[in-house]
Each structure stands twice: as C-alpha cells, then as structure tokens.
Amino acid sequence: xRRRLLLAAIAVVITAxxxxxxxxxxxxxxxxxxxxxxxxxxxxxCVVCQNEPIDSSNAGVAxxxxxxVRERLVAGDTDAEVLDYIVARYGDYVLFRPPFKPxxxxxxxxxxVIMALGGIGVAVMLARRPRKIDAGAVALTAExxxxxxxxxxxxxxxxxx
Amino acid sequence: xxxxxxxxxxxxxxxxxxxxxxxLNPDRDPNAIPSVLISQPAPEFDLPPVDGTKTPGLSVNDIxxxxxxxxxxxxxxxxxxxxxEHVVLTRLxxxxxxxxxxxxxxxxxxxxxxxxxxxxxxxxxxxxxxSGRVGxxxxxSGVPETFVIDTSGTVVFRYVGPIVxxxxxxxxKTALDQARAQVTGGV
Numbered sequence: 001x002r003r004r005l006l007l008a009a010i011a012v013v014i015t016a017x018x019x020x021x022x023x024x025x026x027x028x029x030x031x032x033x034x035x036x037x038x039x040x041x042x043x044x045x046c047v048v049c050q051n052e053p054i055d056s057s058n059a060g061v062a063x064x065x066x067x068x069v070r071e072r073l074v075a076g077d078t079d080a081e082v083l084d085y086i087v088a089r090y091g092d093y094v095l096f097r098p099p100f101k102p103x104x105x106x107x108x109x110x111x112x113v114i115m116a117l118g119g120i121g122v123a124v125m126l127a128r129r130p131r132k133i134d135a136g137a138v139a140l141t142a143e144x145x146x147x148x149x150x151x152x153x154x155x156x157x158x159x160x161x
Numbered sequence: 162x163x164x165x166x167x168x169x170x171x172x173x174x175x176x177x178x179x180x181x182x183x184x185l186n187p188d189r190d191p192n193a194i195p196s197v198l199i200s201q202p203a204p205e206f207d208l209p210p211v212d213g214t215k216t217p218g219l220s221v222n223d224i225x226x227x228x229x230x231x232x233x234x235x236x237x238x239x240x241x242x243x244x245x246e247h248v249v250l251t252r253l254x255x256x257x258x259x260x261x262x263x264x265x266x267x268x269x270x271x272x273x274x275x276x277x278x279x280x281x282x283x284x285x286x287x288x289x290x291x292s293g294r295v296g297x298x299x300x301x302s303g304v305p306e307t308f309v310i311d312t313s314g315t316v317v318f319r320y321v322g323p324i325v326x327x328x329x330x331x332x333x334k335t336a337l338d339q340a341r342a343q344v345t346g347g348v
Binding site for chain 1: 194204
C-alpha cells in the first residue's frame with residue numbers, strides 16, 4: 001500500500017514537471033488531439049526564449065501559440081497544416097527541424113561535404129605512404145655478402161689489435 | 162600540384178578568419194529573427210478602438226487607405242520600453258509628419274486610455290488587440306515592434322524593440338523615405 005502511494009506520488013511529480021508550462025485551461029478534452037498538440041508544440045521554437053520549444057516555455061507568446069495550435073487541430077487541420085500556419089507568420093526559424101530547401105542546402109549537406117573531403121584527404125595520405133619493404137626482394141647478392149663479411153672481419157681485427 | 166596543396170592551410174585559415182570576422186561583428190545580433198512579413202502584404206485584421214479613447218479602431222484597410230506610407234507601432238501600457246520610445250514617436254509625428262497608427266497589444270482598455278492620457282496620443286488610429294491574436298498575425302515576438310507599410314499595403318520594414326537611439330530613428334526614416342520614393346517613382 002505504501003509502495004503504491006509512493007509510486008503514485010512520483011508519477012504525479014513527473015507528469016507535473018513534464019507539462020509545467022502547459023496550463024490546465026489550455027489542455028484539450030480529446031486526449032488524441034491533445035497528444036498531437038503536445039508533439040507539435042515540441043517542434044516549435046518560442047520566439048522570445050529562443051532555445052525553448054513553446055511546449056515548455058512560460059512566455060506569453062508561447063502560450064498564445066500553444067492555444068493557436070490546439071485551435072487549428074480542433075478545426076480539423078493536419079499536423080503539416082498547423083506547422084504551415086505558424087511558419088507563414090513566423091518563418092522557418094520557428095521550426096526546430098529546418099526544411100530541406102535551397103536556402104538550407106549548406107546546413108543539411110555541409111557536414112557531409114566536409115566529412116567527404118576529410119575522407120578523401122585521409123585516403124590520399126594512406127595511398128602515398130611508403131609501402132612496407134619486402135626483405136626478400138632486396139636481399140644481398142652472394143658477392144655483397146662476401147664483401148660484408150670481409151669488412152666485418154677487418155673491423156674486428158682492427159679493434160683487437 | 163604539390164605547391165598548390167602547400168597553400169591549402171593558408172586558404173583554410175583565410176576562410177575561418179572571414180567566418181570569425183563575420184561572427185564577431187558587434188552590429189550582428191545573433192538573436193535577430195528574420196521576418197517573413199517583409200515584402201509581403203500586411204496581414205488581414207480589423208480591431209476595435211480602445212474603450213475610453215476617442216481614437217478610432219484600426220483595420221488593414223485603414224492602413225491601405227492612408228495614401229502614404231504608414232508607421233504601425235505595437236505598444237502596451239505595461240511595456241516599459243514603449244514609454245521610452247513614445248516621445249520619439251510623438252516627435253516623428255509632430256516634426257516629420259509621419260502617419261502613425263497603433264496596435265494596443267494585450268492591454269486593458271482603462272490602462273491604455275490612462276497611459277495615452279498621461280503621455281499624449283500621437284496615434285491617428287489605435288486597434289485594441291486584447292487577445293494578442295492579431296499580434297501573432299504580424300509575427301510579433303514582443304512589444305514594442307514597429308512596421309513600415311507602403312501605400313500598396315506591403316510591409317517594407319520591421320523594427321523589433323524600442324525606437325530610441327538615433328540609429329533606429331534613421332532606419333525608420335530611411336524606410337519611410339524609400340517607401341515614399343517608390344510611390345513617386347511608380348506614378
């Protein structure tokens with residue numbers, strides 16, 4: 001019993017924190033629509049506190065936008081239509097995931113281009129590195145061996161004498 | 162080919178230097194949000210007047226009917242920077258003959274009326290946007306914000322924040338002048 005109470009208390013605290021900014025009067029009666037509204041709100045940037053989604057922002061404009069998102073959903077808009085509605089007024093900037101279009105090509109493709117260039121650089125470097133020397137291919141000839149022996153013997157005799 | 166490659170680090174440093182130069186420019190505001198309204202028609206809206214004032218309400222048609230560029234200023238009595246720019250706006254109207262129309266954003270009518278009573282009313286029209294819904298149509302992020310609308314009803318300039326320093330006033334005047342020049346040039 002105690003355990004169950006504790007779990008219930010924890011659950012209440014967690015859910016309360018998750019929806020700290022969304023006030024009770026904003027929440028829709030339809031749980032499906034409300035869930036969609038929550039998901040959409042997480043995709044939208046608050047224009048006042050710019051690194052926060054409107055879902056967790058306490059700014060007045062964020063609240064207005066949350067209510068607007070819910071109104072559009074109740075009116076029967078699809079998720080994309082809701083986002084388009086907000087983007088038409090606030091621009092792509094409010095989307096946390098910017099769309100893929102000419103103005104954002106550098107943003108989306110840039111990292112891959114840089115990685116490809118780096119990869120090419122590494123490949124060129126590896127290709128140019130001197131290969132391992134094959135000892136058998138550069139072995140001394142019998143004549144050279146004899147010369148070497150003679151030189152070594154000469155040196156040894158020199159140190160002794 | 163090898164000689165060219167030797168200059169590659171210099172080229173990379175050059176590109177980085179350019180990027181840092183751009184990034185460290187003190188005039189660049191990294192928080193500035195590009196407005197989608199620029200070169201777009203002003204949003205459709207029709208707002209009632211503020212109760213307790215004799216100033217008529219404001220709709221998009223009033224702006225278009227002005228016959229010259231209009232300064233649309235979004236303000237509220239609870240907004241302290243609005244108080245700071247009020248005197249500048251008044252001067253623009255009285256000395257430069259600027260047509261100024263206001264949107265009273267999320268403000269209680271008695272508060273707004275008292276504010277205008279105290280500071281004076283330079284606005285020829287004021288629409289009361291109590292719900293803030295029209296503010297969203299304008300892509301508002303806060304108050305004050307000021308827009309320049311040309312005679313065709315197109316938004317040509319947006320200024321976020323109070324118009325207090327001379328730089329801001331100059332920007333507004335330049336935008337208004339350009340909007341006027343466009344009219345005379347077109348006719």
